Amino acid sequence: MIFSLTVLGVSSGLPTSKRFPTAHVLNVHGHLFLIDCGEGTQIQLRRYKVKFSRINNIFISHLHGDHFFGIFGLLSSFSMLGRKNDLHIYAPKELEKILLSETSPIDIQHFNYKIVFHSHKHELGQIYEDKKLTVEAFPLQHRIEAWGFVFREKQKQPNIIKEKIAQHNLSIVEIVKLKQGGDVLTADNQLLKHEDYTIPTAKPRSYAFCSDTVFLNRIIPIVKNVDLLYHEATFLHTEKKQAKLSQHTTAKEAGIIAQKADVKQLLIGHFSARYKSLDPLLQESQKEFPNTILAFGGLTIDVEQEKNK
């Protein structure tokens, strides 16, 4: 089953000719979760052949333009394309006000589909759940209200070893019990231990998104051990003053977060337009956390399944 991230944009406030503003798409078993929606997101979705119709949930970290100005065009296009499915938007409260206002740039009242708004609460908490996935939001620290997200695949129940249970003529209730980690006493008084009759499924995968924010120690336990951590790295550490002033993170600091949180892989992005070459940012982060990679438009990272032992 797919658990993959596609990067659509990697610029900070000022886009460049080659770097669109922030937008990511997480594909969880074929369901697409859009995270931020900078200007041009719909064009990037087209470019990288991401199906509009599979996006039912949009998560907006904060209301700086480079993270949400693409939403007007995208929501309009959804309507033009005849979308009928509800669209859920998880965002700071003000986005709902902008979109529902009489002076909104778009007239969502006349769209063919319904938009359901979910405003971020002012605390760490689960904001989304389905059969396969949960999403937690957690507050970041930026010039305005800003949120990070952790997407966690749910642990699938172990698979029954059919050949081994065949001899026991078990009821469905008993089989479910084994799958759920319980042991079963058969009619002939035999204790079937669940670990002998099931094969663990793969470990659930996880993706954390942290942008925009200052360096924040308190997010480390939240993103601990995730498979893939995206963290903004707007500046080199030589620009630490500028980073502090604008409440951004340096590449070095992003590396430190990844290292302390013991994540598997770090993806850095949200690069200042001042950097023509991004190699120095990569090197700086890799010094702290070697398994760092640079985000770029069109990059897709398949998070691989890992066997449970």
Add this chain to the structure above:
Amino acid sequence: MIFSLTVLGVSSGLPTSKRFPTAHVLNVHGHLFLIDCGEGTQIQLRRYKVKFSRINNIFISHLHGDHFFGIFGLLSSFSMLGRKNDLHIYAPKELEKILLSETSPIDIQHFNYKIVFHSHKHELGQIYEDKKLTVEAFPLQHRIEAWGFVFREKQKQPNIIKEKIAQHNLSIVEIVKLKQGGDVLTADNQLLKHEDYTIPTAKPRSYAFCSDTVFLNRIIPIVKNVDLLYHEATFLHTEKKQAKLSQHTTAKEAGIIAQKADVKQLLIGHFSARYKSLDPLLQESQKEFPNTILAFGGLTIDVEQEKNK
């Protein structure tokens, strides 16, 4: 002196991976006039190396998203880049309301520069003038209020033939009179005819922008004889029903307008996403008006100066 048009976007409502929504930049002697500002305009401006700081006037034809959703990002970037110069926006009244509203996506009150709004009046009229150029707006017919624009270079005064006037010891007032087309009687009673002492300057150039609109006979006298006519051509004529319904023009009709208005060159754009190849649209228009070309992102057309006879 430059009089050139750069096309930034050519899609209709739904952009494609290769076609951004509408935006044009007219360069008149180094001053840049942005016409419409679809999503991603600032990215296209960067891509085609158009200097942000030279844009002081933005003309918006109508408030469908594909013609103005790029303005939020562009105005924000102007502020981030430290712009100080006033920016003039010529647009339907509602744009001012959107941008000044408490729920506006951008906070223009805190920008470093001033935005001066000019709302389109409900009639044909001049909306801009400087030493080199005038701009007229004229109503189009679309699903909402929509406007076309004609940009006309002013006729420069003829040049004095210095060698010929040298012998007459003329005053500045007399020289100005000759340049303005008057004749001069010298102290020794000699009549100097202006046409003998001046060389006409080149013909003024003109560019007309017509998008979005149904086929409109009444615009023909307005765009008569322009050097370059941009006319939307959203559909092939086989889709005439769809064009009528959505109040757009077909490629054939755009060609007819150009032919009847006797323009020098026709540029068609605003193509429906349904057309992968645009050649049929070009051919259809060329049947009516051979000197038609297709708009594409990055196309620059230098309108050449033509000698007055």
